[in-house]
Amino acid sequence: MKYGRTYNFSAGPAMMPEPVLEEIAAEVMNYHGSGMSVMEMSHRSSVFQQILDEAEADLRQLMNIPQNYKVLFIQGGGTVQFAMVPMNLMKNGKACYIETGAWSKKAIAEAKKYGDVQIIASSADKNFSYVPDCSDLPIDEDVDYVYICENETINGTTYRKLPNTKGKILVSDQSSMFLSRPCNVADYGLIWGGVQKNVGPAGMAIVIIREDLIRDDLPSFVPTYLQYKTHADNGSLYNTPNCWDIYCCGKVFKYLLANGGLEAQAQRNEDKAKVLYDFLDSSKFFTGAVRTEDRSVMNVPFVTPSKEQDAEVVAATKAAGFDNLKGHKSVGGLRASIYNAMPKEGVESLVAFLKSYEKEHA
Ligand SMILES: *Cc1c(COP(=O)(O)O)cnc(C)c1O
Numbered sequence: 379m380k381y382g383r384t385y386n387f388s389a390g391p392a393m394m395p396e397p398v399l400e401e402i403a404a405e406v407m408n409y410h411g412s413g414m415s416v417m418e419m420s421h422r423s424s425v426f427q428q429i430l431d432e433a434e435a436d437l438r439q440l441m442n443i444p445q446n447y448k449v450l451f452i453q454g455g456g457t458v459q460f461a462m463v464p465m466n467l468m469k470n471g472k473a474c475y476i477e478t479g480a481w482s483k484k485a486i487a488e489a490k491k492y493g494d495v496q497i498i499a500s501s502a503d504k505n506f507s508y509v510p511d512c513s514d515l516p517i518d519e520d521v522d523y524v525y526i527c528e529n530e531t532i533n534g535t536t537y538r539k540l541p542n543t544k545g546k547i548l549v550s551d552q553s554s555m556f557l558s559r560p561c562n563v564a565d566y567g568l569i570w571g572g573v574q575k576n577v578g579p580a581g582m583a584i585v586i587i588r589e590d591l592i593r594d595d596l597p598s599f600v601p602t603y604l605q606y607k608t609h610a611d612n613g614s615l616y617n618t619p620n621c622w623d624i625y626c627c628g629k630v631f632k633y634l635l636a637n638g639g640l641e642a643q644a645q646r647n648e649d650k651a652k653v654l655y656d657f658l659d660s661s662k663f664f665t666g667a668v669r670t671e672d673r674s675v676m677n678v679p680f681v682t683p684s685k686e687q688d689a690e691v692v693a694a695t696k697a698a699g700f701d702n703l704k705g706h707k708s709v710g711g712l713r714a715s716i717y718n719a720m721p722k723e724g725v726e727s728l729v730a731f732l733k734s735y736e737k738e739h740a
Pocket of ligand 1: 455456457458481530551552554572580581582
């Protein structure tokens with residue numbers, strides 16, 4: 379690794395591609411002859427407008443986003459979307475949620491403030507270590523949408539197949555898998571992702587919403603800023619947006635496009651995850667925490683035989699130069715987040731380390 383950087387396995391904020399960071403560093407004093415950095419630039423300037431337009435166009439190309447979907451850059455990170463989704467999409471005041479872990483639970487708790495929330499499937503019975511069967515769920519005729527967290531960052535599960543929503547709109551929190559693989563946008567009414575897991579700096583979410591779901595008949599209590607319409611009507615420039623974040627994300631979009639797009643990125647992610655999962659499957663000391671068919675390609679929780687040994691391994695990895703491998707307290711053990719920007723060598727050296735640790739201690 380260059381610059382004394384470390385393999386950072388954090389669940390977020392997380393690693394960004396090194397060539398992107400180098401470009402950002404090179405432009406920080408004077409962006410393209412503008413005489414200033416993007417941090418200092420008016421969001422109403424033509425220079426910034428071009429950055430924003432290119433970011434949107436590049437994301438549309440990457441994800442092949444249909445014309446009838448809007449792309450919105452909204453501040454407040456992921457958590458604000460837990461409220462914006464029900465505030466904007468509950469027309470009948472009724473929605474179905476699938477409970478697969480910590481982040482869907484947060485979404486459920488927030489949505490309950492705005493309407494009737496029905497939990498139509500859950501994996502709580504086994505500490506969220508799997509994704510429930512979603513092929514035939516009890517979905518009422520009058521529900522406004524069906525909500526999923528498509529990759530549970532803390533629990534390490536992912537959907538291999540989208541739920542059968544019986545014709546209702548599917549809303550997906552893709553925060554920890556955004557741009558990790560191709561995705562057919564037309565399958566969804568709304569996709570949102572906080573960007574700090576797989577794209578850029580924290581503090582912003584990207585929302586991809588089908589135009590007909592943007593309402594102008596919202597109840598008056600919905601704050602102006604929290605209406606999708608406000609952002610759609612103003613091209614994500616209703617107020618000062620997170621210009622710096624949009625700029626950094628735009629760089630990552632270009633980087634992904636130049637490196638084979640999402641098909642190629644998905645292949646790299648699968649290859650990387652296989653290195654770690656193959657090791658966990660062969661190990662007698664470490665055990666993966668998730669049912670095999672529902673394992674996330676991005677977040678890999680695993681445990682040793684005891685809490686004490688979990689803590690010892692975490693400390694040993696840290697001393698060996700691998701950062702942020704402590705698992706979330708609700709799952710325990712360890713968790714390796716291996717997002718887009720984690721190089722394969724990072725996973726290979728972690729596995730080599732865990733192998734030798736097992737030899738010595740198990
Ligand atoms: C991180 C995360 C969030 C919350 O993002 P914040 O920007 O911290 O609010 C929501 N959903 C998922 C799946 C996440 O991984």
